[in-house]
Amino acid sequence: MTSALATTRFSVLDRSRIRAGRTAGRALRDTVELAREAERLGYHRFWVAEHHGVPGVAGSAPTVLAAAVAGATDRIRVGTGGVMLPNHRPLVVAEQFGVLESLFPGRIDMGLGRSVGFTDGVRRALGRDKDDAEDFDAQLAELLGWFRGTSPTGVHARPAEGLTVPPFVLAMGEGAAVAARAGLPVVVGDLRDRDRMRRAVDRYRAGFRPSEWSREPYVVVSGTVAVAATPEAARRLLVPEAWSMAHARTHGSFPPLPPAEEVESRTMTVKERDLYEAGLAGHVAGTEEQVADELETLVKETGAQEVLVTTSTYDRAALFDSYRRLARVTGTGPLGAPA
Numbered sequence: 516m517t518s519a520l521a522t523t524r525f526s527v528l529d530r531s532r533i534r535a536g537r538t539a540g541r542a543l544r545d546t547v548e549l550a551r552e553a554e555r556l557g558y559h560r561f562w563v564a565e566h567h568g569v570p571g572v573a574g575s576a577p578t579v580l581a582a583a584v585a586g587a588t589d590r591i592r593v594g595t596g597g598v599m600l601p602n603h604r605p606l607v608v609a610e611q612f613g614v615l616e617s618l619f620p621g622r623i624d625m626g627l628g629r630s631v632g633f634t635d636g637v638r639r640a641l642g643r644d645k646d647d648a649e650d651f652d653a654q655l656a657e658l659l660g661w662f663r664g665t666s667p668t669g670v671h672a673r674p675a676e677g678l679t680v681p682p683f684v685l686a687m688g689e690g691a692a693v694a695a696r697a698g699l700p701v702v703v704g705d706l707r708d709r710d711r712m713r714r715a716v717d718r719y720r721a722g723f724r725p726s727e728w729s730r731e732p733y734v735v736v737s738g739t740v741a742v743a744a745t746p747e748a749a750r751r752l753l754v755p756e757a758w759s760m761a762h763a764r765t766h767g768s769f770p771p772l773p774p775a776e777e778v779e780s781r782t783m784t785v786k787e788r789d790l791y792e793a794g795l796a797g798h799v800a801g802t803e804e805q806v807a808d809e810l811e812t813l814v815k816e817t818g819a820q821e822v823l824v825t826t827s828t829y830d831r832a833a834l835f836d837s838y839r840r841l842a843r844v845t846g847t848g849p850l851g852a853p854a
Contacts, residue, residue, distance in 0.1 A: 519814045520807065525845045526560040527553045527838070528596040528737065528825040531574035532756070533771040535829070539573035543580060545831065546573075550584040552835055554591035557847035559821065561588070562596035562626055568640065571759060571771045578611040585619040594624025596702065596737075596823065597685045600654045601629060606672055609661035613675025626702060627655065628685035629693070652693055655684070659697075659728070682728060683735065691715040698726025702823060706738025706813070707797030716817050736813065737823035741800040742840035743833065749800040751775045752837060755829040757794030764790050772829045807844045 529549055533542045550561045563580045566572040574580055577595040585593040593615075598608055608627075616623045629651040659682065661672035684694035686703040694701035695718065703715045716734055723732040739756075743749040755772040758781070763769040765787050783791060799809045810822065824841065828834050841847075 519811050520845050523810075523814050523819065523845070524559040524821040525841070525847055526562065526592075526735075526821060526823045527558050528562040528564065528823050529574075530564045530566070530572055530825060530827060531580065532827040533571050533573055534831075535771045535773045535777075537771070542573040543583070546580065547583055547587045549835070549838075550588055550591065550593070552838065554588045556838060556842040558591065558838075558842070559847075560592035560594060560624055560823075562594045562624065562823065564596055565599050565602075565628075567602070569769050571769045578608075578615060581623070582615060582618070585615065585622060590622075592622050592624055593619065594683075595626045596825075597626035597628040597683070599628045600651060600658065605654055605658035606661055606670070608658055609672040609675040612680045613662075613672060613678055616678045616680045617674045623680050624683060625680045626683045626685060627658070628687060629690055651689075652696065655682075655693065655697055655699075658682075686715050686719070691719040692722060695719045695722035695732075696724060698724045698729050700729055700733035700735065702735040702737055703817075704737035704823075704825075706736070706740075706799055709797075709813075709816070712736060713817060716819070720818075733821075734817060734819045735821040735823050736817050736819040737825060739798040739800070739826050740806060740810070740822075740824045740837075740841055741798065741826055741828075742803055742806045742837045742844065744802065746801045746805065748833070749802070749806075749837075750795065752826065752828045752830070752833055753795050753798055753800060754778050756827045757791050760794045761787050761790035772827060774829045803840050803844050806841065810844070 529546045531542045531546045533539055546563060553561050561584060563577045564574050565577045567575055577598055581593050581595055612623060612625050660666050662675050662678060664671060664676045683700045683702050684690050686694060686701050691701055701719050703712050720732045741749040741752040754775040755778060758778040759770055759772055799806055826834060826837060
């Protein structure tokens with residue numbers, strides 16, 4: 516383990532991807548099982564995501580799933596990566612996180628994004644449109660105000676008011692600037708576009724304004740990390756998600772994850788093959804030594820205090836093995852977990 520990795524926190528984001536032939540319920544239970552393993556391995560936090568109307572993703576209600584994860588674990592921090600604030604009323608979000616923090620004090624994180632629905636149909640169903648993301652600054656300020664009791668409405672958010680639930684902003688597009696203006700920690704993804712990631716981090720640090728929530732910039736970089744005994748085995752972990760993304764780009768629907776061997780036997784169009792190969796590129800994948808070297812470079816280039824790993828694949832045993840190998844690489848574990 517290198518010196519840079521020894522001082523970096525490592526955490527897990529799971530998107531509750533459905534595997535081909537399995538149910539959404541199984542995917543959600545798999546997320547809870549992975550959270551238990553992440554805690555055992557010493558990862559710092561475990562987050563869940565929000566997706567609506569996506570056939571291959573079961574995680575549509577992140578605060579509900581976070582409650583299940585927190586109830587099944589004892590020490591690991593639990594949160595959302597993230598709740599998409601334009602989809603919700605800030606008061607309701609504050610109430611939900613107030614309940615979580617009251618049930619699991621000192622363990623809850625509030626990761627917040629500015630995306631709206633994946634398709635026009637989903638946005639209509641949510642009663643939102645693309646322009647709602649433009650009000651993210653005001654929505655974020657309103658949400659934080661419910662925790663501090665500063666709403667001009669005279670209404671008080673119960674039990675959120677008076678509680679401190681650490682907020683994080685997911686940096687998609689303008690997210691880094693929003694986080695900087697609000698003085699909040701930022702989560703920047705993804706690892707496949709390092710130049711864009713570095714630019715976002717630089718903008719965030721340059722524009723950061725200290726706040727009562729965070730006195731200094733705090734950078735989390737996020738992306739896929741796959742670790743295996745051989746580079747070929749690590750690459751196979753990436754195959755199901757890469758094919759699902761290529762299928763979504765060419766057919767308009769995001770399917771459950773198929774087995775890697777099924778993907779490798781498929782006949783693809785030229786466009787599908789190009790998208791598939793692009794989906795395999797740019798991630799951190801390889802043996803423990805290779806991944807350690809690449810993560811060392813990533814942390815040094817970005818100055819990130821934390822890496823949030825989000826890896827999806829069909830083979831659950833291989834996924835768990837990847838997280839165990841990563842824990843060895845990064846020095847997490849019961850005796851080496853970051854504070």
